[in-house]
Amino acid sequence: MTMAPITERNIHQHELISLTASVIRSTNPPQTGVSGLLVDESMNTVTISDGARNRVIPKKGACFRFNLQDGSTVVVEGDRLLGRPVERVKGKAGGP
Numbered sequence: 001m002t003m004a005p006i007t008e009r010n011i012h013q014h015e016l017i018s019l020t021a022s023v024i025r026s027t028n029p030p031q032t033g034v035s036g037l038l039v040d041e042s043m044n045t046v047t048i049s050d051g052a053r054n055r056v057i058p059k060k061g062a063c064f065r066f067n068l069q070d071g072s073t074v075v076v077e078g079d080r081l082l083g084r085p086v087e088r089v090k091g092k093a094g095g096p
Contacts, residue, residue, distance in 0.1 A: 008074040016041055020067040021048055026037055027061035043084045
């Protein structure tokens with residue numbers, strides 16, 4: 001079974017690691033503008049590497065821009081991504 005391409009509507013059902021991400025808004029202003037490769041994800045945070053350092057960003061209260069494999073971009077509220085990644089991908093948590 002082939003997984004559907006990632007879109008804004010279904011991004012919460014996909015693996016986010018290896019996507020290029022940018023923080024476009026955060027409750028912690030110094031985190032706004034952080035961008036790079038998403039290298040890790042936990043229930044409440046994502047880790048973005050800019051090549052020099054890893055930055056752990058809380059999902060709650062943040063807004064992210066993801067560059068998808070097809071060249072398009074998707075903006076997602078971090079609150080939509082809360083939950084354990086494995087449960088979110090399997091469809092047991094999260095939602096549109």
